[in-house]
Amino acid sequence: MSKPKFAMYWAASCGGCEIAVLNIHEKILDVDANFEVVFWPVAMDAKYKDVEAMEDGSILLTLWNGGIRNDENEHIAKLLRKKSQILVAFGSCANEGCIPGLANFSPASEIMTTAFNTISTDNPKGILPQPHYKMPEGEIHIPTILPMLRTLDQVVDVDYFMPGCPPESHQIAAVIDLVIQALQGKAQLPPKGAVIGAGASTVCDECERKRNVKTIKEFGRIQLQHADPELCLLEQGIPCNGPATRSGCNSRCPSAGAQCIGCYGPAEGVSDYGARLVAAFGSVIDSNDPAEIDRILDGLVDPAGQFYRFNLAGSMLKASIPAIRANGG
Amino acid sequence: MTEDTKTFEPTIIGFTCNWCSYRAADMAGTARMKYAPNVRLIRLMCSGRLDPTFVLKAFASGADAVLISGCHPGDCHYIEQNYKALRRYHLLKRVLGQLGVEPGRLKLLWASAAEGAIFAAEINKFVEEVRALGPLNYNKYPLAVQAHGMVGTEVPA
Numbered sequence: 342m343s344k345p346k347f348a349m350y351w352a353a354s355c356g357g358c359e360i361a362v363l364n365i366h367e368k369i370l371d372v373d374a375n376f377e378v379v380f381w382p383v384a385m386d387a388k389y390k391d392v393e394a395m396e397d398g399s400i401l402l403t404l405w406n407g408g409i410r411n412d413e414n415e416h417i418a419k420l421l422r423k424k425s426q427i428l429v430a431f432g433s434c435a436n437e438g439c440i441p442g443l444a445n446f447s448p449a450s451e452i453m454t455t456a457f458n459t460i461s462t463d464n465p466k467g468i469l470p471q472p473h474y475k476m477p478e479g480e481i482h483i484p485t486i487l488p489m490l491r492t493l494d495q496v497v498d499v500d501y502f503m504p505g506c507p508p509e510s511h512q513i514a515a516v517i518d519l520v521i522q523a524l525q526g527k528a529q530l531p532p533k534g535a536v537i538g539a540g541a542s543t544v545c546d547e548c549e550r551k552r553n554v555k556t557i558k559e560f561g562r563i564q565l566q567h568a569d570p571e572l573c574l575l576e577q578g579i580p581c582n583g584p585a586t587r588s589g590c591n592s593r594c595p596s597a598g599a600q601c602i603g604c605y606g607p608a609e610g611v612s613d614y615g616a617r618l619v620a621a622f623g624s625v626i627d628s629n630d631p632a633e634i635d636r637i638l639d640g641l642v643d644p645a646g647q648f649y650r651f652n653l654a655g656s657m658l659k660a661s662i663p664a665i666r667a668n669g670g
Numbered sequence: 671m672t673e674d675t676k677t678f679e680p681t682i683i684g685f686t687c688n689w690c691s692y693r694a695a696d697m698a699g700t701a702r703m704k705y706a707p708n709v710r711l712i713r714l715m716c717s718g719r720l721d722p723t724f725v726l727k728a729f730a731s732g733a734d735a736v737l738i739s740g741c742h743p744g745d746c747h748y749i750e751q752n753y754k755a756l757r758r759y760h761l762l763k764r765v766l767g768q769l770g771v772e773p774g775r776l777k778l779l780w781a782s783a784a785e786g787a788i789f790a791a792e793i794n795k796f797v798e799e800v801r802a803l804g805p806l807n808y809n810k811y812p813l814a815v816q817a818h819g820m821v822g823t824e825v826p827a
Contacts, residue, residue, distance in 0.1 A: 612727075623757040623759075623762075638764060658726055
């Protein structure tokens with residue numbers, strides 16, 4: 342009997358998700374023992390036409406990481422959706438946009454200018470990449486950038502969501518174990534649309550730091566102060582995103598002395614990650630005077646960046662007004 | 671003011687609290703005061719109940735502006751929850767500003783149960799301010815986006 346087929350693809354992402362998969366160490370041998378890897382551009386040579394030639398639904402499991410930034414990403418997302426039985430949005434980019442999604446603060450034209458026409462670029466004629474170009478040998482094509490970055494489920498139907506930037510390796514190993522057991526009939530897969538490989542609660546819930554009543558007179562950046570190693574970071578005025586962030590990482594950053602930046606995305610029941618943090622941070626400010634509130638808030642130098650670092654493309658508003666208007670919205 | 675903004679009828683979602691600002695609206699109604707019909711009021715028990723998510727959802731669903739109203743400072747039925755609303759309002763305004771939403775599209779208004787006339791006058795003022803800003807159109811976010819042509823500079827031959 343032939344083994345079930347496995348694919349992994351990267352779109353607008355950094356490649357960290359692929360490394361996280363390899364970080365499961367000897368468990369990767371289980372993947373090889375139980376699956377036939379048919380398509381995984383970072384690990385093996387494969388052509389899109391090979392995928393196009395496969396029968397629909399012939400790939401059992403596809404892990405997709407990365408957001409949809411250009412028309413090539415969109416084409417492959419639709420292709421792999423057709424060819425896969427189980428499509429997993431793998432990692433923060435595919436789930437909620439992540440760092441590439443921060444580009445949704447700006448119109449695509451501005452992104453091109455920044456990339457090709459700023460002072461650090463030697464481009465005196467202001468040449469931009471052209472998606473189609475006629476050469477003597479024939480016309481050549483490169484992918485075309487789309488006006489905004491979209492998450493995978495804004496483009497195709499997604500079966501499971503696995504958050505994290507990147508997903509923790511022990512969570513990946515557990516998910517792979519579960520799929521293998523389900524293949525052998527020893528376990529059941531969760532219902533479609535479920536978040537897998539993560540907890541349902543918040544990072545604060547897993548955090549071991551001591552918590553008291555929070556009353557904040559001043560926000561400060563972590564690198565500028567000596568934080569108490571035992572005490573809740575937010576209580577010390579360090580903007581920590583734990584209250585809104587999904588658990589599943591064993592509270593890694595706060596345990597290591599750094600604030601949670603929110604890479605596991607919104608916790609169960611949070612419909613807008615940034616709004617939840619506005620509520621959380623707003624309620625712990627220790628002042629009832631508008632002028633003093635404003636002074637305290639000045640300590641949060643970039644609130645939208647703080648609250649939407651990983652989540653802008655997947656948030657309720659999805660992009661800034663200039664980005665939307667540039668797109669005819 | 672352009673021709674467009676003169677004829678434009680803004681849609682405003684207004685969140686009121688059960689104890690003061692909703693009663694102010696009620697008072698305006700029973701006293702037959704007239705005010706602009708652009709505000710859709712939603713009653714919450716308290717302005718402190720206002721999850722900032724509600725404001726973002728209103729904008730994402732096509733509202734041109736959002737009004738948050740509650741009891742005057744010190745008068746909150748739940749002692750101090752309107753102060754939470756105040757602090758969240760200040761923070762939310764900064765976040766929305768970074769997203770390019772004009773500050774004039776989010777308004778905080780304290781109104782006691784006796785201030786029907788003030789409530790009506792403030793709404794009239796707010797509607798005109800938003801009319802001047804024009805539509806926000808957050809709900810026009812096109813999920814099926816068109817490709818960006820990347821043109822603008824010709825490639826030299």
